Amino acid sequence: MIHTSPTVSMSARDIRKTFHRSHGWFAPPSETRALQGVSFDVQPGEIFGIVGESGCGKSTLARVLVGLEEPDAGSLSLAGRDLFGPGVSGVPPVRRGIQMVFQDPYASLNPRMRIGEAIAEGLAIAGMAKSERDDRVAETLSLVGLSPDASQKHPFQFSGGQRQRICIARALVMEPSFLVADEAVSALDISVQMQILNMLLDLRDRIGLSIIFITHDISVVEYLCDTVMVMYGGQAIERGRTLEVLDNPQDSYTRSLIASVPRLHH
Template sequence: MPEANRMIQTSQTATMSARDVCKTFHRSNGWFAKPSETRALQGVSFDVEPKEIFGIVGESGCGKSTLARVLVGLENQDSGSLSLGGRKLFGPGMADVPPVKRGIQMVFQDPYASLNPRMQVGEAIAEGLAISGMARSEREDRVAETLSLVGLSPDAAQKHPFQFSGGQRQRICIARALVMEPEFLVADEAVSALDISVQMQILNMLLDLRDRIGLSIIFITHDISVVEYLCDTVMVMYGGKAVERGKTADVLDNPQDSYTQTLISSVPRL
């Protein structure tokens, strides 16, 4: 079998640029009540460089998961633009690029809920490849190589999700994203449902993937310690806005925004 990183490739020259991304949710409150709205994203802008791990941190409800879903195309933005490697994915006066053609894959918080319990692992990983028309033999080779890349045996393809631990299931979800050879991986609270020791294993694997295949990652979390360990740069969100951006060490050592200062001071330290 060829080495895993020969087939699984990513673009090491693609920069992601988001400008003034806005999203508002409208809700009806019944016949006689006035409709309400929630401004989830308010003009969010950022850049992510090739092979960078870009952290997005903030409290629950700050808009970070909504931003992730807009990036991958699971939610439609109200306004703003997004480009990847100079290729426009959405923006004023143009039709949005469909999610399957964006070159961005997503890993969700709950690995068990992300997998169909009736499907074998190999079928789940190869589903996107099958939809794209890849031959069965080629799909099987790609799945085996991707499983090896995330630290699982290729014979895991014949098993079902319930036969794996939580950390192994998250590796399977990451493999399902990587098998499509994305330019960017968006991980939304990808380790928050795991034990501390397993969290460290997954974080180290993401660092290894960045180094081995040039993977660019947007990592969304509420945990400052994870950001400090994993991310090269960080963006702090509050109330749907990006209140601070910069190199992780600079932001954590010398926060400028009052919310960032409060967020960092709330982390217990020995």
């Protein structure tokens, strides 16, 4: 049975990341301050939304959280254990407790690899026996609404929505405490978006999964997220319970972001 740790919380403090870019011999290098001291907490079983326009730093933050980018400064802890920060070296085993789902389900899967192999890849690296891997893959496919028979097929045999379910299964098979979803529905049709969002809500309720959902779409945040953090220019400019932030935004940027899209309800 796929399970998570329903009592695990996440705490991020003062995360910073600057990218440096060279422009050749005669031009001075430039720098982009993608993250400028971002701090937040996510409670067990919470769906935490991170929202902002393209370039605000939210995707860089996602990549830092899962270890795809190394921060310049700051700390991150999961269940009180540090994943990075002062005094932390190497890759702590607890890092496996955070898994990621990317935006493009077409680019996220190897077209030559069968679905079952793709989902089980992390389990194989962790040393799990093949019979156990096969059972875990079948169980996880069922959890995301797909037949276990899908494991024998290739990505081209699935629709975009089905591929995103497969990508979510690949993350869930590692039994993470946190799922980081970076624009995970923006490449899908509206009707398929709602199916994926409802599935994420169901996963939170059924297995206690905590989710960090990153998006540019306020209406998605309103539908899905318990709490929200608004980002602009690499900074967290507003955070709080979702409906409180949307009904009474304190920052002018948040107000303009809300005004730019229709609200689902008031």
